[in-house]
Amino acid sequence: MTVEELQQRLRQFAQERSWEQFHTPKNLVMALAGEAGELLELFQWLTPDESAEIMADPQTAVQVRHEMADVLAYLLRLADVLQVDLLSALTDKIAVNGAKYPAELARGTARKYDQLGKGDK
Amino acid sequence: MTVEELQQRLRQFAQERSWEQFHTPKNLVMALAGEAGELLELFQWLTPDESAEIMADPQTAVQVRHEMADVLAYLLRLADVLQVDLLSALTDKIAVNGAKYPAELARGTARKYDQLGKGDK
Amino acid sequence: MTVEELQQRLRQFAQERSWEQFHTPKNLVMALAGEAGELLELFQWLTPDESAEIMADPQTAVQVRHEMADVLAYLLRLADVLQVDLLSALTDKIAVNGAKYPAELARGTARKYDQLGKGDK
């Protein structure tokens, strides 16, 4: 399914259950952050290397996939309710970030844009 | 752009800056949750009604759009690194949720699936 | 128990289980945010008024109390590992906030400090 089709499915899912009353932007943002928290819990005790192998365990892989789907679900619902075109918002944001983080200055560093090119830290 | 094109752009963006070293699944999950936190901050003092009008203020609307784009960016990067097909993961999750929340039992209630049909609460 | 006694209990709890290896600051911050996410989930579908009555249901009250305890536990562990004196950090922060949010300018508004006194919004 496409993003638009998924948004329509999620909207219909909410309508069939009279859940629009719960889907205020405020509540959807809380739910999105709650799902991000569940994702954190799957990774919190892993080393970075272990985190790269997390999908090797089939049971954990299912959980990761489900939590990622939950985050996406609430993000799409929020975008639907606020009438934000998510993909175009991201396209714009990538352009903004490209200007904030020029490749030659940002290469190999995790500094914030306002700290770039300030000498070694 | 499509989801796949955005993922490719984000991958290339990271490669051009030698940022793959920072983009472990563990770190990306933290960054995703951090962006969800910034979204929370935009909504935390609003009433539910005010939250429904948040896009009416042009300056705040830009911030909301940017934070939503950031959440999506890290979710797409994470999916790319873990080789998860996000849209298909969500399609599957909607089916799972449909079984857990039958419309007739879940109508008008925000109860968790294991509390459905247990009488008034 | 006092804050210091609780920190010592938590340190001992970790030592008895050889959990210090997992308690890096990075991991503890993830765990703290994960518990904050669980707290969000208890409140996400409630209206503000309902949230004020959340302790009236004994079963939910236990959950709220437990999640709040979990947040505190990881915050105290983090402070212990980083050797931060939490109570004195908060005392200092209240002074900082008092200067950023003068009562006469901040009264009745949820604006950020850099937007105070800028006329109606």
Added chain:
Amino acid sequence: MTVEELQQRLRQFAQERSWEQFHTPKNLVMALAGEAGELLELFQWLTPDESAEIMADPQTAVQVRHEMADVLAYLLRLADVLQVDLLSALTDKIAVNGAKYPAELARGTARKYDQLGKGDK
């Protein structure tokens, strides 16, 4: 200051600014999670080893201390509004966790309590 004194200071701080209207439990939980998100952002690109040295940089140390203070501030406000005795809630939770994670079974593993003693994973 003690926990009780800090709670009283925070209550008075809110009263002087007529902020009680914003301090519903729902909003305070969002603010708490938002501050946890800011803490995540300080640690997200660090390796676990780097995270253990985060206080070595004086400027970053101040930020960490402030964000930890902010998390504590909202946790104390929430406890005050919900009339939860935080320190006693944590004392109780440690006892619960001691039963869920017996030292001999939990030693050296980050598994959840329902996966303890199930052989190697």
